Amino acid sequence: MKVTPWVCRSCLSRFARPLPSHHIRFQSTASTSESVPPALLARARTIAFEHKQLTEKLTDGFDTRAAKKLGEYSAIVNALKEWDKAKESVAELTSLINDPTTDPELLALASDDLGATRTHLVNASQSLTTSLVPIHPFAHLPCLLEIRPGAGGSEAAIFAGDLLRMYQGFCNRNDFRSTLLKYENINGTQEAGVPLSEAVLEIDSENAYGVFRSEAGVHRVQRVPATETKGRTHTSAASVHVLPSLQENSLGENDIEDPESDYYIDPKEVKLEVMRARGAGGQHVNTTESAVRLTHIPTNTTVSMQDSRSQPKNKEKAWVLLRSRLAQTRREKREEEMVAMRRSVVGVARMGRGDKVRTYNWNQQRVTDHRSGTTVHDLDDVMQGGHTLDKVMESVRSWLMEKDVEALLAEEAPTRDVKK
């Protein structure tokens, strides 16, 4: 059980799917890097050591369990071997090149080789990382991005709108299909600068949850609001909430029907209210009343939807949103329980809704992510959802990955010898 991801196994078997290779770049930053996070490397070495011991044990007599484990480990061990080899070659070539006594012919050869060997190392780093990192069981799903203004009045609401456009720009540029599932601002348009009260953006592409889940949290803005006459800088915030999205295509009927699943909702526990004219109805009245409200009674979770003139459409959207919200709550609860169970949790920062994750500072034209510690300076490009945002998001994903690995190690270390 040592290579299992940190989220429950049954979910994994239910949701894990092989990732198409072109999406792998979203999984970690290792794709462009020659190095492997130290925590990961340490873990790979431990596994390699265990692998060696098991191999020796196997020569003494056959043991099915050991054989099975050996199989599980061999991919990691091979990836580590490749990486060590590539690393060594790069080191050798570099020292040859730097050595003044190297003869010119050899020097030319070595310089020629270095490029190819470097690329090889980058690839090896990537395969080593991906062989080790627990993939979030919902990473492959499309997702819902909910944006709401936090503290700071209408300036917060304006910033919430800015964030929405930032993510929309990001989606357009990266070919993620996105649609506004819900959009409520004060006068119902999408003009820039109009205060936003709530937006739900559905990103209907494979792996969207894996890409966006690290965006969840409180995003803080520091700037002089357009409405500020004295030129003072204000600090306000907007919150971003990311949920895996549950559409028929991302999730089989089974998951919705299966009471064990996070997505299961007993219809009897949901109160449906439709807005309609009170009184006689029918031919007597002709107002357009299409709003729908769903309430999950046990948790008192409500979702209301009124964007569309079609009531069935509003109902459908409301169900999608309710299902996603409940599933998220259930998952968070389970993860919390798991964290509590770990005996020594070192540096596991849970990214909840309450945590400030990033600051956008207009005066200094910078964006700082407080988790990865990354600061970038092209604020405009970030706000347009440009490459600079990619950079920030990637830094968080790789931070998150390291945290996941640390948590995994912390969880396993004390029990390593106790477990069978």
Place this chain on the structure above:
Amino acid sequence: MPRLPTSLLRKAYAIDSLLPPLLGPCRDLNSARNELRWLREHVDKVSRARYTKGGSSAKGGLLRTLVRKRVSGGKPIGAPLQYGLGTEYFGDLEIEVRPGVLIPRPETAASVTHLTRLVRDARELPTELRILDLCTGTGCIPLLFHDVFYSVRSDVELRFLGVDISSKAIALANRNLQRLRRSKKYVHKGVTEFMLADVLVNPFADRARRPDEPLPLKSALNFNKKRVFWDILVSNPPYISPSAFRTTTARSVRGFEPRLALVPPGEAGRSDTEQGDAFYPMLLVAAIDAEVKIVLLEVADLDQAYRVARMAQGMQVYDGIEIWRDQPDQAHDGSSQPSSEFPIIGQGNGRSVLCWRGPGALWLGKNNGEASNAGPLVQKPYSELDSVSKPEAVHSSLHPESFMQMQGGRRNV
């Protein structure tokens, strides 16, 4: 109608200068915002279309015109939003609407959807199922039945005939059919037709007809070589009595929708109630003539539902009769269910009467019509019925903040 508080108007104005006028017909901020958003979306669409045709794309003017129409239209309360936008949703379908033809109502969509789903789920159906819709208006009922049925099942040929006395309605119904046939999700199966006819006149009445008058239903069927026998009869006929028309209808209904679609014609010696019920005897006779197995008739309220159910019972051919409320797919909450001679299904106001006989029971998923209510007539005194459900005075009828409660999000199959 009570005046709107100034504070509300001021708040609306601060949000958008176009909002305060919409508060009049909408009565609350949320609905007004929704309307303004829908109007804006409509204007965006129109101006985009104009622009691609090379015209100007000025939006402000069009939006203001639409808002003004909604508000004044020459009357104290403005024209229905739907006439301004040109469409209304009926279930999942966007149906074109026009002044002169009644705007389809969500309650009708709810019962037609429910009926269609019941029939759709039947294990055995004839290879051709024929559905007659009398008083078809925009044609919304056959179009929705077609959509809901074929979205799941395609082993049955559906044949629809929609009938209306208004040539405006027939033209619009045909237009709606063409429009849907062009949409991607339309399933090209079955036959849908519309026909001009009068369902109220008796073909044998010795009364001289004017040559431009529509033919009586039976004559029109013969003359146009349409089928004589049908399986299902659906109708949402005019059912409002003259007094209810004055007191119970919203002003935008009274002032802008055709009276022809709402109030049955009067006749010497007819009481107010009898006039409101005028279509049902004719519809029930048409059902017998066409030998239909299922009848679904929309009504104004629970009282009219009882009267119609009793008329149907009097025909002595039905194996079962029940009354549906506005949301027949929702389990009733059990609180205020009056004990009744007919089963009452769902939540909301009394909305329609369902009758079946013979194979109709199986098509509806009834257990061989065992729950029979077509037995001997048990007449209840009218006074008792009155206490069951009094139509509420619905002068300022809209309280959109109040959600009507229902239990259960999904249909219990």
